[in-house]
Amino acid sequence: EVHLMESGGGLVQPGGSLRLSCAASGFTFSSYSMSWVRQAPGKGLEWVSYISSGGGTIYYADSVKGRLTISRDNAKNSVYLQMNGLRAEDSAFYYCARAVVTAGDVFDIWGQGTMVTVSS
Amino acid sequence: DIQMTQSPSSLSASVGDRVTITCRASQSIKNYLNWYQQKPGKAPKLLIYGASSLQSGVPSRFSGSGSGTDFTLTIRSLQPEDFATYYCQQSYSTPLIFGGGTKVEIK
Secondary structure, eight states, X not given: OOEEEEEOOEEEOTTOOEEEEEEEESSOGGGSEEXXXXXXXXXXXXXXXXXXXXXXXXXXXXXXXTTEEEEEETTTTEEEEEEOSOOGGGOEEEEEEEEEEESEEEEEEEOOOEEEEEOO | OOOEEXXXXXXXXXXXXXXXXXXXESSOOTTOEEEEEEOTTSOOEEEEETTTEEOTTOOTTEEEEEETTEEEEEESXXXXXXXXXXXXXXXXXXXXXXXXXXXXXXX
């Protein structure tokens, strides 16, 4: 069964750091691009970052550029989101999603999400 | 950046109704438009990709149409399990923007 599972969320103070992980199973992880998408409580979906299958192409939303860093380890079937300089507005559920290239990058598989709360 | 405008932001409908949700892009995105369904407390689920292609396992009462800047998601006969929030998303270029969502509620 194709599966994504996020971990690493929690409560962190403003300015703090957190590292999210997403473990993949049931498919050839190294063949797929991955993204992180977040959702603040009661709000809509916001794409955060993208990494290509080999890790050579990376994109970020302007709102997180310079503070969040996406990476992957294909040997461990995992994608990561290093979050530094966290702000209250970064509080959200963070989902990892598999991207399939059909009409552009389409998110066909999603994890269950992990909650990040930035508060003093 | 390409902006995505969804309408309406919410609607009330009855089981059996035909429901239409629209999504407009600020510039042409060809057919690089996808639709997702999200239920409370759950991750989004892909329904339609490439504007009109039905994702495997999704009921045929869901359909998508459009190209360029104007797109539509139609639910032919609304079922109880379809009450949820629906999002469009452009996959033409980064940033991969989502629409603001349409919440479909029970009338």
